[in-house]
Amino acid sequence: MAIGFIGGSGIYDALPLRNTREVDVETPFGRPAAPPTVGEFGDTGREVAFIPRHGTDHQYSPTTLPYRANVFALKQLGVTHVVASNAVGSLRAELSPQTLVLPDQIYDRTKHRDLTFFDDEIVVHQQFAEPYCPELNGILAEAAASATDASVVRGGTYVCIEGPQFSTRAESEFYRAQGWDVIGMTTIPEAKLAREAEMAYATIAGVTDYDVWNDDSQVSLAEVLANAAANETAIKETVEAAIGAIPEEHECDCHSALADTINTPDDAIPESTKRDLEPLIGDYVGS
Numbered sequence: 001m002a003i004g005f006i007g008g009s010g011i012y013d014a015l016p017l018r019n020t021r022e023v024d025v026e027t028p029f030g031r032p033a034a035p036p037t038v039g040e041f042g043d044t045g046r047e048v049a050f051i052p053r054h055g056t057d058h059q060y061s062p063t064t065l066p067y068r069a070n071v072f073a074l075k076q077l078g079v080t081h082v083v084a085s086n087a088v089g090s091l092r093a094e095l096s097p098q099t100l101v102l103p104d105q106i107y108d109r110t111k112h113r114d115l116t117f118f119d120d121e122i123v124v125h126q127q128f129a130e131p132y133c134p135e136l137n138g139i140l141a142e143a144a145a146s147a148t149d150a151s152v153v154r155g156g157t158y159v160c161i162e163g164p165q166f167s168t169r170a171e172s173e174f175y176r177a178q179g180w181d182v183i184g185m186t187t188i189p190e191a192k193l194a195r196e197a198e199m200a201y202a203t204i205a206g207v208t209d210y211d212v213w214n215d216d217s218q219v220s221l222a223e224v225l226a227n228a229a230a231n232e233t234a235i236k237e238t239v240e241a242a243i244g245a246i247p248e249e250h251e252c253d254c255h256s257a258l259a260d261t262i263n264t265p266d267d268a269i270p271e272s273t274k275r276d277l278e279p280l281i282g283d284y285v286g287s
Helices: 009-014 067-076 134-147 169-177 187-196 221-245 271-276
Strands: 002-007 017-022 037-041 046-052 079-090 100-102 105-109 152-154 157-161 182-184 200-209
Touching: 002 067, 002 221, 046 067, 046 221, 067 079, 067 187, 079 134, 079 187, 079 221, 100 134, 100 221, 105 187, 134 152, 134 200, 134 221, 157 187, 182 200, 187 200, 200 221
Parallel strands: 002 046, 002 079, 079 200, 100 152, 105 157, 157 182
Antiparallel strands: 017 037, 037 046, 079 182, 100 200
């Protein structure tokens, strides 16, 4: 098994990876944001594959970045668990900047994104009631509690907006009124795609600002970047501890998520689709 990490290059640069190599990957959905870097994690011998979500120079916006290619590339590399990091705004006074949040729910407010691998010649109806893997979420929570001095909150709802603009004040107040906790731009469709790829997925959300509901703290790019950099150490410490704790044998439902979800009869799925999506559906359809 391999462990995938999707996040910013600052965290990757701090991870103790050895014998690293870049892998040139082509997927049915194009190329990922950057060639995945694969290496051995410390002295554990465990393989980690890293993709910078927005590209090596942060050239992809939250709307246009190649989510499907990123996730599919990790699947092709044999990844079974994906740990992500996200910069988020806080919708709660008690969730101050530089707090780490391990959300367990998502509310999708995106508008222009490809949300599935299965939108051409094959229909899959995937359960998504628990959008983050509870088992992996628990591992991250324990790792954060033991490895970092940062404030860590387990649970909460991440509302994902389109971006790249920040919210209006009316939108921010609406999200607060729903009882949601943090706001960001990148967990959708990443979480949905990881589930379709039968990979356990969870995120560490680092709070960078109070969004625009807080009159005393208007969100700005400078503030977001400064607090994101401060969060990197705590996230790196958490990821290091979590990688060692992820079990070699995995039995959570994420790894069999496609079972009984393919609605298109086998003989109606074109052979070209079967070939393209073989890493995802090879165990469920005939060749």
